[in-house]
Every structure is written in structure tokens, then in C-alpha cells.
Amino acid sequence: MTNPSQPVSGIDAVIGYDSSFFDVVDISLGNTSLKTLAPLSGNDIDLAKAVKADTANPPSSLIDFGILSFDTSNNQITQTLSTSYDPLTNPIATIVLHAKKEGTTSLDIKFDGNGKSTDSNIVSIISGVPTDIMSSPGDKLDISISPVATPTPLPLSECVKYDFDSDLKISVTDIMQIAARWNQKTGDTRYEAKYDLNSDGVISILDIQKIASKWGAVCAGN
Numbered sequence: 001m002t003n004p005s006q007p008v009s010g011i012d013a014v015i016g017y018d019s020s021f022f023d024v025v026d027i028s029l030g031n032t033s034l035k036t037l038a039p040l041s042g043n044d045i046d047l048a049k050a051v052k053a054d055t056a057n058p059p060s061s062l063i064d065f066g067i068l069s070f071d072t073s074n075n076q077i078t079q080t081l082s083t084s085y086d087p088l089t090n091p092i093a094t095i096v097l098h099a100k101k102e103g104t105t106s107l108d109i110k111f112d113g114n115g116k117s118t119d120s121n122i123v124s125i126i127s128g129v130p131t132d133i134m135s136s137p138g139d140k141l142d143i144s145i146s147p148v149a150t151p152t153p154l155p156l157s158e159c160v161k162y163d164f165d166s167d168l169k170i171s172v173t174d175i176m177q178i179a180a181r182w183n184q185k186t187g188d189t190r191y192e193a194k195y196d197l198n199s200d201g202v203i204s205i206l207d208i209q210k211i212a213s214k215w216g217a218v219c220a221g222n
Contacts (some may be wrong), residue, residue, distance in 0.1 A: 006124045006133055007124055007125075008069070008122055008123065008124055008133075009068070009069045009077050009123050009130070010066060010067060010068040010069060010077070010121075010122075010123040010130075011066065011067045011080055011092065011120075011122055011123070012064075012065075012066045012119075012121040012123070013063070013064070013065055013066070013093070013096075013109070013120055014062060014063070014064045014109070014110040014111075014118065014119050014120045015059070015062065015063040015064075015066075015109055015110065016059075016061070016062055016063075016098075016107070016108035016110055016135065016151060017055060017061050017062070017063060017104045017105070017106075017108070017121075018059045018061060018106075018108075019053035019055070019058040019061035020058035020059075020100065020101065021058075021099065021100055021101060021105040021143075022097040022098065022100060022105075023097070023098045023144065024050075024051045024053075024063060024095065024096075024098075025029055025048065025092075025096040025097065025098050025172055025176065026047070026095070026096040026176050026179055026180075026181060027045045027050060027063070027065060027093060027094070027095050027183075028093065028096075028179050028182055029092075029093055029095050030046075030077065030091040030092050030093055030094060031065065031181060032063060032181055032206040036067065036068040036069075036118055037065060037066065037067055037068075037093075038065065038066040038067075038068065039065070040139045040141040043200075043212070045065055049127055050063060050064055050065040053065065062110075063095060065093075067092065068091065075179075077125060078129075080120065084147060085100045087165060087186045091182075091205075093178055094175060094182060096172065096175065096179055098157055098172055099145045100147075101145065101217050102145050102146055102147060103144075103145055104143070104144050104145070105142075105143055105145070106140050106141060106142045106143060107140070107143065108139075108140050108141075109135060109139045109140070109143045111134060111136075111138035112138075120134060120138065122134040122136055122161055125201065126179055128206065143148055150158060151161050152217075153216070153217065153218050153219060153220040154170075154214065154217050154220060155219075155220050156219055158166075159217070159219035159220070161194075161197065162174055162197075162211050162214050162217075164178075164194070164195075165177070165218060166175045168218060169217065169218045169219065170211065170217045170218075171216070172213045172214075174211060175208060175211055175212065175215075177195065178195050178197075178203060178207055178208055178211060179199065181195050182204070183202065183204060184202070184203045185203075186201045186202070191203065195207060197210040197211060198210060208210065208216060
């Protein structure tokens with residue numbers, strides 16, 4: 001989706017992972033014109049349905065969710081995603097994972113070209129007919145998980161910048177609070193200056209990277 005040549009109406013993401021290495025903590029939508037997620041729970045994606053952790057065969061676990069361009073004013077599917085969406089600066093969706101153990105594993109974008117919901121699809125409405133325009137093979141992201149050194153406790157004056165849930169440590173719950181406000185800008189409903197860690201007027205990957213660098217830190221005196 002970094003250089004789309006056709007208008008896109010929907011995306012079905014099917015990602016294989018090993019649930020012995022990861023828990024899926026959150027899936028959030030980026031700042032695109034594709035605003036409907038499935039499966040839904042209220043206005044958010046239903047993690048219980050989107051994440052299929054296979055306890056009997058952990059490497060076969062799946063993350064499966066869809067994003068659709070839907071105009072609620074006329075109940076029509078629209079073609080609106082025709083610009084580039086860079087995964088770092090303007091992602092379509094963000095998945096937050098929590099590592100459970102050390103080792104080497106991968107995330108696999110499932111695609112075999114069968115056009116079914118069992119693999120990933122990119123759909124365009126051509127002549128009124130939904131058409132799967134994804135043609136390239138799936139991709140794989142290899143991941144190496146290793147322990148990090150215990151960080152020096154943060155002074156309380158600095159810790160308060162990152163400890164959004166006030167539990168005296170920097171953890172995934174703090175990062176999720178920023179992720180939930182992804183791409184919110186000054187003046188937007190969910191924009192809050194405290195989550196804009198670099199004070200550039202937008203809550204972006206740069207702010208997540210900033211708090212991620214403090215991951216696992218505890219507040220001095222805790």
C-alpha cells in the first residue's frame with residue numbers, strides 16, 4: 001500500500017504468528033479513509049474474534065481482520081484509498097504485540113491467491129464488482145526476541161511524562177494509550193498534549209518510539 005495504482009475499497013489482513021512467542025495486545029486503525037473494521041466491538045475491533053491463538057499448535061495462530069471503506073450516509077462501499085500509506089508515518093493499522101519469551105520467530109502475511117477470506121486480500125470495486133487485486137506473494141517478517149538490561153529508575157519528574165496509568169512503571173498499557181490516539185492532531189477530538197511527547201502537534205510513531213525507549217523502566221522510589 002506504499003504505492004497503490006488502483007483505488008482500494010477494502011483490505012482483509014490475515015497474519016500468521018506463533019502464540020507461544022506473543023500475545024496480541026491491541027489492533028488500532030490509522031488515519032486512513034478506511035474507517036470500518038471487522039470484527040467490531042462497539043467502535044473498536046473485537047480482539048476476541050480477530051485473534052485466533054491456537055493452543056494446540058501455537059505456530060498456526062492467526063490475526064484476521066478487515067478494513068472497509070463505507071459511506072454511512074448512503075450505505076455504499078466507496079473507492080477512497082488511492083494514496084500512499086507509509087507504515088511508519090501513516091499506517092493503515094497498528095498491531096501491538098507483547099513478547100512472552102526469547103527466541104526467533106516470524107509474522108507471516110498469508111496469501112495464496114485463492115481470493116478467499118482465508119488469506120489476505122486487497123479489494124477494488126471494478127465495474128460494480130468487488131475484485132481482488134492483490135497479486136504478489138505474502139511476506140514474512142523475521143523477529144528476534146532478546147532480553148534487555150534493567151533500566152536505571154527514572155526520576156519521578158521524568159517518569160510522570162510516560163506513566164499515563166500512574167502505576168509507577170512504563171509498560172504496554174502506557175503505550176496503548178498513545179496507540180489509541182494515533183494520528184490525532186491539535187484540535188482533533190482525542191488529541192491530548194500529554195501524549196504528544198515531542199510536541200509537534202500530532203501523535204505519531206515518533207511519540208511511540210519515544211515511550212518505547214523507556215519500556216520496562218520503573219519510577220525512582222517505587
